[in-house]
Amino acid sequence: MVNNGQPSRTALMAAAARAAHLLVDDSPAIFADPLARTLLGERAEELLGYHRSFGEHPLLCGTRTTVTTRSRYTEDRLAALAARGLDQYVILGAGLDSFAYRSELAHPVTVFEVDEPATQAWKRDLLASTGTAVPPSAVFVPVDFERDGARSLTDRLVRAGFDPGRPALVSWLGVTMYLTREAIGRTLAAVSGFAPGSELIVEHFLPAELRDEAGQSYAEMAMAATAEQGEPWRTFLSVEQLDRLLVEHRLQPVEYVPQRETLAPADWQRTDALRPLDLPVLARARVPARQVSQPTAPAEPWSARSSGAACGADGGVTAAGSPPSETATGRGPVAGAAVRSTPAVGPTSQGWLIASPRSQRDRIATERTNPPDATSMPR
Numbered sequence: 001m002v003n004n005g006q007p008s009r010t011a012l013m014a015a016a017a018r019a020a021h022l023l024v025d026d027s028p029a030i031f032a033d034p035l036a037r038t039l040l041g042e043r044a045e046e047l048l049g050y051h052r053s054f055g056e057h058p059l060l061c062g063t064r065t066t067v068t069t070r071s072r073y074t075e076d077r078l079a080a081l082a083a084r085g086l087d088q089y090v091i092l093g094a095g096l097d098s099f100a101y102r103s104e105l106a107h108p109v110t111v112f113e114v115d116e117p118a119t120q121a122w123k124r125d126l127l128a129s130t131g132t133a134v135p136p137s138a139v140f141v142p143v144d145f146e147r148d149g150a151r152s153l154t155d156r157l158v159r160a161g162f163d164p165g166r167p168a169l170v171s172w173l174g175v176t177m178y179l180t181r182e183a184i185g186r187t188l189a190a191v192s193g194f195a196p197g198s199e200l201i202v203e204h205f206l207p208a209e210l211r212d213e214a215g216q217s218y219a220e221m222a223m224a225a226t227a228e229q230g231e232p233w234r235t236f237l238s239v240e241q242l243d244r245l246l247v248e249h250r251l252q253p254v255e256y257v258p259q260r261e262t263l264a265p266a267d268w269q270r271t272d273a274l275r276p277l278d279l280p281v282l283a284r285a286r287v288p289a290r291q292v293s294q295p296t297a298p299a300e301p302w303s304a305r306s307s308g309a310a311c312g313a314d315g316g317v318t319a320a321g322s323p324p325s326e327t328a329t330g331r332g333p334v335a336g337a338a339v340r341s342t343p344a345v346g347p348t349s350q351g352w353l354i355a356s357p358r359s360q361r362d363r364i365a366t367e368r369t370n371p372p373d374a375t376s377m378p379r
């Protein structure tokens with residue numbers, strides 16, 4: 001439970017940072033959320049005032065950097081998948097995420113907002129009191145990741161209209177650090193039961209030994225602040241540890257994107273105070289094609305297509321299968337799991353990438369997900 005049954009205050013802080021980004025940082029914006037300010041309700045002036053007065057404080061600019069880069073990465077991916085016909089978006093720990101109320105995409109896409117009940121009730125009140133229209137494509141699904149089992153998440157989503165037989169994009173931004181490993185595992189177990197071709201984008205925070213100085217200093221300040229708000233950080237995961245968790249739960253890692261890799265190097269030449277931190281990493285993973293029991297492994301495992309996964313006219317949401325040995329046995333540690341000290345790693349023997357330059361990562365990720373006979377996967 002968040003904050004002893006109170007609505008999440010960190011959700012408010014994240015929305016304040018998104019709103020402030022458009023007011024105190026220079027152009028070009030990393031991510032534009034014009035509705036964030038409205039959702040701050042009567043606290044808008046107070047919260048934005050901190051950013052206006054102390055905008056270059058490392059805690060405030062670190063938060064703006066973190067919330068904008070993760071939302072941009074995720075909504076770019078959603079746009080690419082939606083262009084191929086994906087029409088279900090599940091936001092785990094939605095907080096004051098405003099995608100459902102501001103994006104044109106939110107009409108063809110049904111948005112399932114999952115959050116702890118008190119926070120969700122508070123958000124619904126805020127939407128009503130600020131006159132923010134809730135479209136029929138926005139669906140609220142109250143779930144507490146700590147208290148409710150993996151089945152509950154799926155069951156409640158299905159009761160709310162989610163079709164587990166069709167692919168979905170699932171985002172989980174700014175949440176895992178507040179959870180126990182057990183709750184993270186249960187949630188991954190639920191997501192792995194979604195349709196093949198579904199994708200998960202999950203943010204995790206690196207443990208202290210893998211952070212740079214700026215990341216460590218931000219973490220110390222943010223940890224103190226969130227603990228004071230009743231929402232202490234509990235779990236830090238290296239790329240290697242998250243990778244193991246994903247694979248244990250039968251999810252296929254696609255890429256790990258440290259914050260500095262969420263933008264092209266030229267886009268970090270900013271005239272404001274926003275700089276990347278070695279602390280947050282965005283992992284993208286896929287629900288692989290279900291393994292039908294076969295006597296021998298397919299010759300080209302990554303070209304396996306799911307019968308139920310394709311969505312869109314060209315079946316663009318491709319369920320690239322994992323080599324059976326990966327999902328059946330688990331894998332050893334990921335080469336180069338120390339993100340910070342690994343400038344460029346090509347495809348490993350397992351075929352995914354860590355901390356490689358974006359262009360290289362995209363190229364190889366494309367090669368992995370688009371075997372020569374497969375329809376192109378949106379990037």
Ligand SMILES: C[S@@+](CC[C@H](N)C(=O)[O-])C[C@H]1O[C@@H](n2cnc3c(N)ncnc32)[C@H](O)[C@@H]1O
Nearest residue numbers: 008010011014093094095116119144145146174
């Ligand atoms: C820092 S906010 C991030 C909100 C949003 N994802 C964003 O990027 O703005 C953390 C969110 O995780 C949710 N959360 C934390 N613990 C949770 C739990 N045990 N069950 C469900 N939601 C939880 C909070 O309610 C809150 O909305």
